[in-house]
Amino acid sequence: MxxxxxxxxxxxxxxxxxxxxxxxxxxxxxxxxxxxxxxxxxxxxxxxxxxxxxxxxxxxxxxxxxxxxxxxxxxxxxxxxxxxxxxxxxxxIPKRKCCVQSCRRRNLYKNRILFKFTDNEKEIYAWAKACKLPLPLPSKKLYICERHFEEAFFSKVRLFPGAFPKLYLSDEDEEDVEKSDNESNASDTEQSEEDSYAPDLQINPPEEQIRKLNAEIECLRKDILLLENNAIYPQAESSAEALIFARMIVGDEKLDYTDKEKDLAKKLRCNISAIAYRFMNRDIGCRLPQFKTKELMKFKFN
Structure with missing residues (x-):
């Protein structure tokens, strides 16, 4: 072969x-x-x-x-x-970077510790606002380095509960972003926080919509190609054998041949040369079964 x-x-x-x-x-x-x-x-x-x-x-x-x-x-x-x-x-494989745009260590790949950005729904808005990131987040895989956390809230391998990014977040002027002490207790504060984050949610709505539409277009394009490759349009005068032959040569390669398809293919093979049959199968791409010589001889003399 x-x-x-x-x-x-x-x-x-x-x-x-x-x-x-x-x-x-x-x-x-x-x-x-x-x-x-x-x-x-x-x-x-x-x-x-x-x-x-x-x-x-x-x-x-x-x-x-x-x-x-x-x-x-x-x-x-x-x-x-x-x-x-x-x-x-x-x-x-993209190298991990700190998601804080103004971070001095953003483009360094040694002597730093990176933590995964929180995926806690109750914390994600506060983290994004502190790090000046748009919502929804630009990626599901975001990282933030240790210099934005107080030392008491992290080790070399993980963040501790209650960790919140508040250091070196504003153009490297060492301005801290303080987390409100009453954020999780006062309902009126929670409402004001939600209101303040609401406009952020609309920062990049077109990108998300474009991404979804492109995905739908890709699926439709595949469906169209599949239909073009497999659709058969029989004419009124088409014989039953013609339809069987058409379905056979363009059918799914994973499916087994039916008895009618095998008989029709044997009849075709007995009436053309081995070279012509091989040309149809390999070069043209017709989906035709292969037969042993004994099998063809038995069919031919029956």
């Missing part, structure tokens, strides 16, 4: 047999990444499991010694002019 590998990119035609120095990569199993490959190659359907893309279509920065890097997509020599739908974004 390895000798039969052929690059599926239009106008490429490289095969493993004629280009031993090239590497041939199978389509990724991850559905989202697979969709990006298809869109860059302008494919409406991933024909079968034997589709490969050769190494000349990937930038050097996407390649490891024996495989592609995570999130790699084909971007070179794709047979058309113009930009590709998806560029390679190298996967990396």
């Amino acid at each position: 390895s000798g039969d590998r052929r690059c599926i990119v239009p106008k490429c035609g490289h095969t493993r047999f004629t280009n031993r120095e090239l590497k041939f990569y199978a389509f990724p199993k991850d559905p989202d990444l697979k969709l990006k490959w298809m869109e860059n190659l302008k494919m409406k359907k991933c024909l079968n499991k034997l589709n490969f893309v050769c190494s000349i279509h990937f930038e050097d920065k996407m390649k490891c010694e024996s495989r592609l890097k995570k999130k790699a997509v084909p971007t070179l020599h794709l047979g058309y002019n113009g930009p590709v739908a998806h560029e390679f974004i190298e996967h990396f």
Whole structure:
């Protein structure tokens, strides 16, 4: 099978047999990444499991010694002019930073202690206001360094109950942000605090709405592609065998073939050459079952 590998990119035609120095990569199993490959190659359907893309279509920065890097997509020599739908974004683990914008240690990665920003609903608004962060918070993974807490409220590994950021929060002028002593006791104070935070909740409403709409668009785009790949539009004069054949060649590869599909495929195989049948299955991408010679001979003489 390895000798039969052929690059599926239009106008490429490289095969493993004629280009031993090239590497041939199978389509990724991850559905989202697979969709990006298809869109860059302008494919409406991933024909079968034997589709490969050769190494000349990937930038050097996407390649490891024996495989592609995570999130790699084909971007070179794709047979058309113009930009590709998806560029390679190298996967990396972002370094943790203190969420306080004015912190002197924000860009330092040594000699500091970082704590996870509180996720307590009763504290999150007060913490965000003290650290001058917009609401809703820009990320679920925020961190704050030890210099913004009093020493009595933290150790090298964790914050103690009652810890609250109040040091070095205002343009490094060492102005403390005092937490009201009556915040959790006086209902009128709680109401005034809620009122003061209410405007903050509207700071970035468009970003959240845009994010949700983009997610919905992405889901709809996948649904459209799925329908385009699998929808069958029979004509009034279509025969029953034509419908069976159509459903078979574009069906889900994970599903087993029905008896009618197997019989129809055997009939087709008995009337064309092995090369033509292989061409339909591998090169064109028709979903056709494979048969042993004995099985075909038995069918042919029955």
